[in-house]
Amino acid sequence: MHRVQARINGKDYEHEVEARLLLVHYIREKARLTGTHVGCDTGNCGACTILYNGKPVKSCMLLAVQANRAEITTVEGLAGNGLHPVQEAFLNRFAVQCGYCTPGMLLSASSLLESNAAPSEAEIREALEGNMCMCTGYQQIVDAIKYAAETMRASTGKSL
Amino acid sequence: MIPSKFEYFAPASLAEAVSLLSKYQEEAKPLAGGQSLISLLKLRLASLKYLVDLAGIAELNYIREEGAGPSGTISIGALTTYAQIKESKLLQSKCPLLPQTASVVGDVQVRNRGTLGGSLAHADPAGDMPAAILALKAELKAVGPQGERWIQADDFFLGMMETALSPDEILSEIRVPVLPDHKMIYRKAARRPSDFAMVGIALCLKARDDQTCEEISIGVTGVTDKPYRAEETEKRLRGKKLEPKIIEEAASAITEGVDVMENMHASQDFRSHLARVYVSRAIAAAGIRS
Ligand SMILES: Cc1cc2nc3c(=O)[nH]c(=O)nc-3n(C[C@H](O)[C@H](O)[C@H](O)COP(=O)(O)OP(=O)(O)OC[C@H]3O[C@@H](n4cnc5c(N)ncnc54)[C@H](O)[C@@H]3O)c2cc1C
Numbered sequence: 001m002h003r004v005q006a007r008i009n010g011k012d013y014e015h016e017v018e019a020r021l022l023l024v025h026y027i028r029e030k031a032r033l034t035g036t037h038v039g040c041d042t043g044n045c046g047a048c049t050i051l052y053n054g055k056p057v058k059s060c061m062l063l064a065v066q067a068n069r070a071e072i073t074t075v076e077g078l079a080g081n082g083l084h085p086v087q088e089a090f091l092n093r094f095a096v097q098c099g100y101c102t103p104g105m106l107l108s109a110s111s112l113l114e115s116n117a118a119p120s121e122a123e124i125r126e127a128l129e130g131n132m133c134m135c136t137g138y139q140q141i142v143d144a145i146k147y148a149a150e151t152m153r154a155s156t157g158k159s160l
Numbered sequence: 161m162i163p164s165k166f167e168y169f170a171p172a173s174l175a176e177a178v179s180l181l182s183k184y185q186e187e188a189k190p191l192a193g194g195q196s197l198i199s200l201l202k203l204r205l206a207s208l209k210y211l212v213d214l215a216g217i218a219e220l221n222y223i224r225e226e227g228a229g230p231s232g233t234i235s236i237g238a239l240t241t242y243a244q245i246k247e248s249k250l251l252q253s254k255c256p257l258l259p260q261t262a263s264v265v266g267d268v269q270v271r272n273r274g275t276l277g278g279s280l281a282h283a284d285p286a287g288d289m290p291a292a293i294l295a296l297k298a299e300l301k302a303v304g305p306q307g308e309r310w311i312q313a314d315d316f317f318l319g320m321m322e323t324a325l326s327p328d329e330i331l332s333e334i335r336v337p338v339l340p341d342h343k344m345i346y347r348k349a350a351r352r353p354s355d356f357a358m359v360g361i362a363l364c365l366k367a368r369d370d371q372t373c374e375e376i377s378i379g380v381t382g383v384t385d386k387p388y389r390a391e392e393t394e395k396r397l398r399g400k401k402l403e404p405k406i407i408e409e410a411a412s413a414i415t416e417g418v419d420v421m422e423n424m425h426a427s428q429d430f431r432s433h434l435a436r437v438y439v440s441r442a443i444a445a446a447g448i449r450s
Binding site: 002018019020022041042043044046049052055056057058060061062063065066108111126127129130131 | 165194
């Protein structure tokens with residue numbers, strides 16, 4: 001067994017885990033944050049996407065032991081006082097159908113907007129290459145991210 | 161899916177990692193970005209008793225220029241991720257083939273984890289970086305219990321997921337030449353973004369103003385059980401004027417001497433066709449008017 005200390009959404013967690021425990025199962029079953037989904041389980045679909053030390057990664061492709069001392073953000077950590085602008089945009093622009101891919105989409109999108117305040121459609125689509133929507137609702141998702149970028153720019157007063 | 165049980169080590173130095181591998185030999189494997197190995201463990205296509213995580217070895221993550229001028233090189237630590245390669249200003253200006261290639265590997269999440277060393281050591285027959293490494297005639301440093309040795313890219317890939325590394329060796333560094341007069345292009349044919357290549361062509365080309373090909377090297381991936389140099393195509397172009405007919409004839413030799421693979425993504429014929437078309441396109445993209 002190995003001791004894992006991780007900071008998830010600003011809160012510290014500590015557990016004894018088996019070396020073979022995947023990070024996604026750690027997050028869901030030990031930290032009890034079930035917003036992170038298990039989809040394909042082979043690193044393709046992106047439903048398990050989290051921010052790992054600030055960057056999107058697929059949490060089914062890491063071991064929990066590797067996350068010792070890591071900073072993690074899951075979908076539960078996106079909202080502050082109100083919903084994150086990307087979450088608002090997904091609601092307002094109907095970017096959710098069955099909702100299974102949504103947590104991963106939200107994290108990939110928020111990470112994109114952090115480094116690029118005004119992404120082009122091509123850049124948005126590139127940022128989503130690792131997130132599959134089996135309802136194939138991509139157009140609304142792309143539109144929502146564009147809209148989120150606009151509202152975020154408006155609220156920070158950045159003109160481009 | 162859950163891997164079978166193994167013991168996990170997180171050494172802090174390269175020396176420590178090598179000593180673990182030399183102690184456990186075939187029963188152990190190093191873990192880099194995990195973007196292939198974790199899947200293999202989950203699918204139980206690989207099982208091992210000891211996993212040696214390299215992630216904590218800071219001395220294996222760097223990109224730096226060594227020496228200037230025509231003999232200058234860039235050294236890249238094996239744990240450098242695709243994302244770091246893609247974003248490296250040094251590589252973008254001095255070895256654009258690597259960022260170009262890294263930017264079409266997998267997706268954002270894969271590029272944030274997957275490493276150059278892992279991609280080469282894994283030697284997937286459709287991996288992208290191996291083609292670039294061949295075209296650059298890179299040198300690879302392996303560190304084992306007996307010390308270090310350098311392996312030429314041409315001697316590194318031996319077969320399907322098989323390399324010149326022995327089980328107790330760690331690939332620690334990749335050294336590429338700075339080639340200011342070369343055009344560098346990577347062209348990949350894949351079904352969808354984030355898919356593996358059906359065909360990938362990496363090209364380094366130096367041409368004179370009159371379009372005579374002075375030097376050329378071509379790395380090919382996705383076509384057969386291992387990435388290879390397209391020597392016959394190179395030979396047909398070296399010293400020649402790069403005219404449409406010459407390029408076409410040279411491109412027709414791109415799969416010469418290799419056993420073209422066939423799978424659900426592409427038949428033998430289609431794959432051979434793609435290889436011919438993509439090598440011509442790569443040459444065209446290098447600014448050769450044809
Ligand atoms: C969804 C998805 C899409 C992908 N798409 C592509 C693609 O389009 N193109 C592509 O090329 N690849 C693709 N990959 C594979 C990806 O590039 C892997 O990152 C790469 O193959 C392995 O690198 P890694 O650092 O993750 O190595 P790991 O998975 O950690 O290790 C792979 C193998 O290499 C060995 N190894 C690792 N590092 C070293 C070292 N320094 N010395 C000795 N042995 C070592 C390990 O023991 C293991 O056997 C994709 C993967 C996923 C999950």
